[in-house]
Amino acid sequence: MSDIIIIGGGVAGVSAAACLAPHAQVTLLETEKSLAYHASGRSAAMFIRDYGNACVKALNAASADHHHNADGGVLSRRGMMLVARADQGAAFRADAADLGLDEITLDEAAALWPILNPDTVGHAAYRPDAYDLDTDLLIQNYVRRARAAGAGFVTGAPVSAITRDGARWRVTAGGQDYGADIIVNAAGAWADDIARMAGVAPIGIIPYRRSMARIAAPGGLDTSKWPFVDGVEESWYAKPDAGALIVSPSEEDLADPHDAWADDMVLAEGLARYEEMVTHPVTRMLANWAGLRSFAPDRTLVIGPDAHTPGFHWLAGQGGYGFQTAPAASQLAADLITGAAPELDAATITALSPARFA
Incomplete structure (x- = not known):
């Protein structure tokens, strides 16, 4: 079983934790004292299936069933x-x-x-089929699933250093050291800063x-x-x-x-x-x-392994689409890390990959 560190406690990070926790030992690190503090705590919270570019719409479509039905659903009709x-x-x-x-x-x-x-x-x-999305409930559902599968959440832990020790990563956050085989960069507006800290080329978030x-x-x-x-x-x-x-x-x-x-x-x-x-x-x-x-520069999410740095995965560039795409985006990130066959089509996966900026 791999050790995975997720950096960022917004909807991207917590949904990835829920998808990855059944397959690995997951620790999520969040700078703030609470989860979903920044963009994820300030969303207009709508699910509009046709909002966004082609890749975003594909993620919306793949997320719709989860939003409607998982854990009783998080949507209510608004129009x-x-x-x-x-x-x-x-x-x-x-x-x-x-x-x-x-x-x-x-x-x-x-x-x-x-x-x-x-x-x-x-x-x-x-x-008529535009929906309010209960963001707090969605976050709670993901956190509950992640913790039930053994994930750990550490808040009030700003990352101050990221180094490599052979094949493993060492992350210093909140004065503590954490080791991992894989880092998932779900740091939102700070995603490029986290990449630089790890010696990874920034994408231009x-x-x-x-x-x-x-x-x-x-x-x-x-x-x-x-x-x-x-x-x-x-x-x-x-x-x-x-x-x-x-x-x-x-x-x-x-x-x-x-x-x-x-x-x-x-x-x-x-x-x-x-x-x-x-x-x-x-x-x-x-x-x-x-x-x-x-x-990201092309306004499409960035999901997948870094093109040049093994063990460093991106889950960033959500723009204004983080909540509505979270189920499909986090599942794709988990599939690419665990080697499972993704449900999304190959063209969309390629369009989302960090390799497009290599």
């Missing part, structure tokens, strides 16, 4: 609507086609989303900030049955949340790896784009926060 001004017709049609949405009338859109402004919204499209604001339910209305609403060209989005509404500017601002926070001006600009399409102005924010969405 998704796209709205645009009359002068944004071309971009609207492109987005609707890419996301698998059907055009609906403005009256139909207003019935689904009562705050829609008929004076500014010129186009709307909808699909780039973190981008994404901010969110929680606002009171417009007009005191019941938002619980409203759809997830997206502005054309991902200019903003709004989602019901615990009786209120989350609104994001959908920005992608380059950032260094850090504990991210929202930018007030960016939030103001995003809220203005949202306000243009609704009948109720935003008078105040209840809360705001930000997370880092980390992408």
